[in-house]
Amino acid sequence: MKVTITVNGRETSAEVEDRTLLVHYLRDVLNLTATNIGCDTTTCGACTVLLDGEAVKSCTVLAAQADGREVTTVEGLAAEDGTMHPVQKAFHENHGLQCGFCTPGMVMAAVSLLKENPRPTEEQVRAGLEGNLCRCTGYHNIVKAVLAAAEETA
Amino acid sequence: MIPATFTYRRAESVDEAIELAGQYGEDAKFLAGGHSLLPLMKLRLAQPEVLVDIGRLRDLSYIRDQGDHVAIGALTRHHDLATSELLAEQLPLLHHAAGTIGDPQVRHRGTIGGSLAHADPAGDLPAVVLALEATLVARGPSGSREIPATEFFRGLFESALEPGELLTEIRVPKPAARGWSFQKFTKRAIDWAIVGVAVQGDRIGLVNMGEKPVRATAVEQALASGASIRDAAEHAADGLSPASDVHASAEYRAQLARVLVRRGLEEARARA
Ligand SMILES: Cc1cc2nc3c(=O)[nH]c(=O)nc-3n(C[C@H](O)[C@H](O)[C@H](O)COP(=O)(O)OP(=O)(O)OC[C@H]3O[C@@H](n4cnc5c(N)ncnc54)[C@H](O)[C@@H]3O)c2cc1C
Numbered sequence: 409m410k411v412t413i414t415v416n417g418r419e420t421s422a423e424v425e426d427r428t429l430l431v432h433y434l435r436d437v438l439n440l441t442a443t444n445i446g447c448d449t450t451t452c453g454a455c456t457v458l459l460d461g462e463a464v465k466s467c468t469v470l471a472a473q474a475d476g477r478e479v480t481t482v483e484g485l486a487a488e489d490g491t492m493h494p495v496q497k498a499f500h501e502n503h504g505l506q507c508g509f510c511t512p513g514m515v516m517a518a519v520s521l522l523k524e525n526p527r528p529t530e531e532q533v534r535a536g537l538e539g540n541l542c543r544c545t546g547y548h549n550i551v552k553a554v555l556a557a558a559e560e561t562a
Numbered sequence: 563m564i565p566a567t568f569t570y571r572r573a574e575s576v577d578e579a580i581e582l583a584g585q586y587g588e589d590a591k592f593l594a595g596g597h598s599l600l601p602l603m604k605l606r607l608a609q610p611e612v613l614v615d616i617g618r619l620r621d622l623s624y625i626r627d628q629g630d631h632v633a634i635g636a637l638t639r640h641h642d643l644a645t646s647e648l649l650a651e652q653l654p655l656l657h658h659a660a661g662t663i664g665d666p667q668v669r670h671r672g673t674i675g676g677s678l679a680h681a682d683p684a685g686d687l688p689a690v691v692l693a694l695e696a697t698l699v700a701r702g703p704s705g706s707r708e709i710p711a712t713e714f715f716r717g718l719f720e721s722a723l724e725p726g727e728l729l730t731e732i733r734v735p736k737p738a739a740r741g742w743s744f745q746k747f748t749k750r751a752i753d754w755a756i757v758g759v760a761v762q763g764d765r766i767g768l769v770n771m772g773e774k775p776v777r778a779t780a781v782e783q784a785l786a787s788g789a790s791i792r793d794a795a796e797h798a799a800d801g802l803s804p805a806s807d808v809h810a811s812a813e814y815r816a817q818l819a820r821v822l823v824r825r826g827l828e829e830a831r832a833r834a
């Protein structure tokens with residue numbers, strides 16, 4: 409089937425198999441490989457992107473379900489001139505990553521969280537990121553980064 | 563992993579959804595949020611030949627105050643339930659339980675209709691609609707019918723829906739007894755309940771205490787005949803055979819049910 413999806417503000421279109429998952433459309437068709445795949449069970453959140461502005465796990469959404477809609481990946485966050493998004497900047501400044509595998513998904517989940525709740529408490533940040541696993545940081549600096557981004561943008 | 567091949571059809575209206583389901587018969591499955599079905603398909607535990615996508619049926623996504631009850635469209639997402647002020651006020655049990663499902667990403671996709679139609683004994687919302695004595699409305703080729711929640715869950719992943727029948731609305735009576743509690747016992751944040759208990763007044767729904775979502779009838783009867791909460795809760799696992807799996811043994815689940823029912827009833831009473 410043919411799908412047309414606006415990705416990071418640009419209209420994209422391709423003929424795909426009906427069973428194509430959104431994450432494969434992004435990675436394999438569009439070559440946007442920042443969005444990672446970390447599991448087979450919709451658990452890890454490494455594949456998190458925004459669908460019409462809300463965080464979803466792109467490994468568990470069909471490209472067909474995103475047809476006609478808007479998707480944002482971490483590649484679409486920074487400004488045209490390369491200025492980082494406040495959440496990216498906060499991860500950078502607070503050492504919110506080590507190996508970086510979880511980071512694209514973590515950042516997108518944080519962007520969605522702050523959109524829904526611009527001034528979260530620490531507890532709300534932890535609950536809001538429960539769908540994203542990190543094997544390295546112990547979460548502490550990720551939570552710090554999200555709180556710092558909230559401070560910066562509120 | 564990716565699902566086995568299938569044909570994707572998108573329904574633009576309720577009528578079209580029912581027509582497409584009728585056309586493909588047993589080979590077809592409805593796709594709502596896809597957060598139970600797609601994980602099963604990726605693991606090849608489900609291999610439908612046709613998916614009829616009902617995810618765009620926005621006219622089945624609503625929460626309406628109808629006086630004596632609240633009407634909820636089947637395509638209403640967990641996120642919408644968990645952020646609805648109407649539910650917070652009128653049905654705090656459902657409002658709260660929806661917010662404990664999975665994680666924010668799951669709640670942005672999963673729907674109440676999908677949760678109920680899937681009839682997973684580990685699901686949270688089946689126990690909640692049992693405790694709330696909701697009525698489910700289903701539509702098929704020959705019209706609509708109403709099914710009480712207590713008759714809806716038939717067995718493991720088996721509901722009273724006929725093949726091709728679409729769940730359209732959930733009608734939840736505004737409870738006379740206001741006290742409520744939702745007890746969800748998990749090992750880690752994102753986990754499903756090992757055992758869960760939904761309490762509204764003296765009605766109790768159980769999560770993961772057998773092959774289908776059930777009411778704790780033995781406890782309800784004990785309470786009705788005047789037993790104390792402590793004594794009634796001892797009957798929480800009577801007549802039930804919960805599964806033993808990697809998370810817990812059947813004995814452990816039975817013990818959890820007794821403890822969580824007691825806590826749930828106490829909390830509900832304190833809130834009444
Ligand atoms: C990581 C993860 C964690 C989760 N944790 C929890 C949890 O803690 N508690 C919990 O309760 N759930 C949990 N879930 C499941 C989640 O709530 C699902 O969204 C829900 O079970 C199914 O809803 P859906 O809209 O996604 O349905 P789908 O997956 O689209 O459909 C499920 C089934 O119902 C049928 N169906 C769907 N809608 C209708 C309808 N309107 N009429 C007739 N048939 C229909 C489909 O054909 C399919 O057979 C979790 C899921 C994931 C991926």
Ligand code: FES
Pocket residue numbers: 444445446447448449450451452453454455456465466467468
């Ligand atoms: S790849 Fe792990 S949740 Fe999507």
Ligand code: FES
Pocket residue numbers: 504505506507508509510511541542543544545
């Ligand atoms: S930084 Fe390595 S998994 Fe999170």
